[in-house]
Amino acid sequence: MNSLVTYLTIYWPSLVVLAGGILFVGFFLYLNVFKKQKIVGWLAKHVFRNQLMSEKSAENLLMTATSFLLMIGGLWIILALYYLVNG
Numbered sequence: 001m002n003s004l005v006t007y008l009t010i011y012w013p014s015l016v017v018l019a020g021g022i023l024f025v026g027f028f029l030y031l032n033v034f035k036k037q038k039i040v041g042w043l044a045k046h047v048f049r050n051q052l053m054s055e056k057s058a059e060n061l062l063m064t065a066t067s068f069l070l071m072i073g074g075l076w077i078i079l080a081l082y083y084l085v086n087g
Contacts, residue, residue: 044058
C-alpha cells in the first residue's frame with residue numbers, strides 16, 4: 001500500500017495527463033461516430049450557408065478538425081506513457 005501511495009504522489013501529473021488524453025480522444029471519437037450527421041448538418045447550415053456541396057465541405061472540415069484533435073490527444077497519451085515507463 002505504501003509503494004502505491006508513493007507511486008501516485010510522484011507520478012500524479014503524468015497520470016492526470018494520461019487520463020485527460022484518454023478522455024479527450026474518447027470524446028472526439030464519440031462525436032465522430034455518434035453525432036457526425038448532426039454536426040455536419042449544423043456546419044453545412046451555419047458555416048457554409050447551404051450552398052452547393054456544403055454538406056461534403058462540412059464533412060471534410062469535421063474530419064480534418066477531428067483528425068488534428070485526435071492527434072493531439074494521442075500525443076498526450078504517448079508522452080504520458082513514455083514518462084511513466086521511463087520516469
